[in-house]
Amino acid sequence: MRENDLLVPRPLITRRRLLALGAGAGALGLGWPRSALAAVRVEITSGDVQPMPIAIPDFVGGTPGDTEAARSVTQIIAGDLKRSGLFAPIDPAAYIEKIVNTDAVPRFEDWRAINAQALLTGRLTRQPDGRLKGEFRLWDVFAGQQLTGQQYFTTPDMWRRVAHIIADGVYERLTGEKGYFDTRIVFVDETGPKERRIKRLAIMDQDGANVGYITRGDDLVLTPRFSTSDQVITYMSYGQGDPKVYLYNTKTRQRDVVGNFPGMSFSPRFSPNGDMVIMSLQQGGNSNLFAMDLRSRATTRLTDTAAIDTAPCYSPDGGRICFESDRGGRPQIYVMGRDGGPAQRVSFGEGSYSTPVWSPRGDAIAFTKQYQGQFAIGIMGIDGRNERILTSGFHNEGPTWAPNGRVLMFFRDNAGAGGPSLYTIDLTGRNEQKVPTPSFASDPAWSPLLS
């Protein structure tokens, strides 16, 4: 801006102007203190990987009637951030300053005193036209400046989403990653005794609220999967006869059978852009991978082996496919091009590997590993290196990635618990959380961000 003024061509080059240009150039040069003249240099090569203390005082109600709703929104945001494991909301009893006007600059020393590194203030207002306005400001307490501020309008029944969207905004600004709070989970809800278990397809917000059921439980359902680009689900259902792969649109509530194949079709999954479904079809004792174009309904065979190839999953760019195969004897993870062709084995550890899922970031594959009677959830690089086990136990299975690739959800059957439950774990393996579900739950799948 300033520099631009200086660079505007002028007809006369006077001595003063030359001097000004020189000074400007000098200032530009000085703006980048390149050379380190300091005598002492200290390298800090590790930090305290602790959740960041953040103060989230109750949002202000724009009108007296909004105070209660504002408080609920605050609690949802605090809950989201706390469950991520990266933030530690400070107990509101410790707050010194009471935020009454969110437009004023807070007294940072009051928040420094309770060691809050970030401060979130906000306001919820019901507009004259009936809509809700949610706004927030995020402050860096120690630098004493605003990091971000946003406002959103929505219908009153979507107030929970406003809270999740604000939590996403805070998460993104403070971690550099996209958030994952404004998402939903589809899973298999399990009720009834073990012998006659009723399995229904259910959908809920990622924090366990707003549970809804997609099927009635007449048929057995398995392996629901979200499209990564749309709010469409594909799943496998045992109707009459062979199991079939279905599509279900969560907006229109419309259901479709994917193709009509002889034999079993199972473990379906969407391609990243949502216009293909890849699945395995059983033929005799073998199963092979097929991809189907959802518009033309044309099917392409991808593998042709005398082994069981299953659980296929696209890479985020759609260029490659990882899948599980026992062609080498034991189930292991293989990677091949999107159109089939030679596959490369990537898992070489002891035990057997199954349910590979490519990270939305593209840099890792999550898997279930069976070894010495234990089921573990782990991740490895896409070349099979740097394998890390995040959790291990009696029965853990079916990892699914949060849309930002930072968190995995899976289901765990604890010995003696009577049924499985959903859990999340972050990539460090340190932050494991149980996901609240109305009853037993298995086979979770994470949706992309709703907005």
Added chain:
Amino acid sequence: MRKSLTISAVVHAMVLLWSLIAFAPKAFEKPVDSVPVDIISASDFSRMVAGSRSAPKAPAPKPVVDKVGETKLTDNSAPKVVEKPEVIKTAEKEAPPEAKPEPKREAKPTPPKTDPIAEALKKEQAKPEPKKEEAKVPTPPHRPDPPKPQPKFDAVRIAALLDKRDAQRQTSLGEIINHTPTLGSPKGSAPTLSQNEIDALRAQIRRCWNPPAGAANAQDLRVDMNVKLRIDGSLAAAPVLLERGSSPYFQVFAESALRAVERCQPYSLPVAKYEVWKDIDLGFRLDDLYGG
């Protein structure tokens, strides 16, 4: 027998006497100040004292100075110094308008500038000097027949020869008062922080730093900043990033490091070495966290 007995007695007595002296309790001594000792390897030491080709040139040591300039003590010597610039200025001011009055005015201002006394002094000084040089006599004061003072001796002129300036004190003036007469630090210790002190500082910052560990390619992220400290260990100014990155991860990473530095103050560092640590470069990265 008797001889050996006496020898034994004498030797015993000597040993006893020696032990009395050697092990005698000493009077209370003032405890010696403990000296922090770091065990370092030879390579560490050579690195500590080695020069660097790329290092910036050290500024020339400033002369020791008692007072900062512009004090009233210098008034007496001022007139001479001030006069000249004034004259030059007037000449400069008048020069640009035109060249006509130049010869007149240039001729005029110069004569009044000359002070009769100073002139006399100059003449007096000018005369003996060349003669001394020409004569090259080692001891001019003891000369029996100096030709110039005697013929010109006059009681009235003695007054003219006297230095009429007031008695004055010599003060050296400069821009910066320099308290340290030597090149070394006032305490004479090596001009670096010891490894223990650096470790303590590192540990202090590490405790304050909550790095965003999960960022993609966090291994490759690094932030360098320059920090200026006050003697009480607090920040003299906001830390300055030495480099900037464009990715959102870098921004978050840098902010976390800046926050740590702000949060951690005041820093506990030895006051005696303030000159060393008043300006510190800090580098932040997560190598240890990723084991590499």
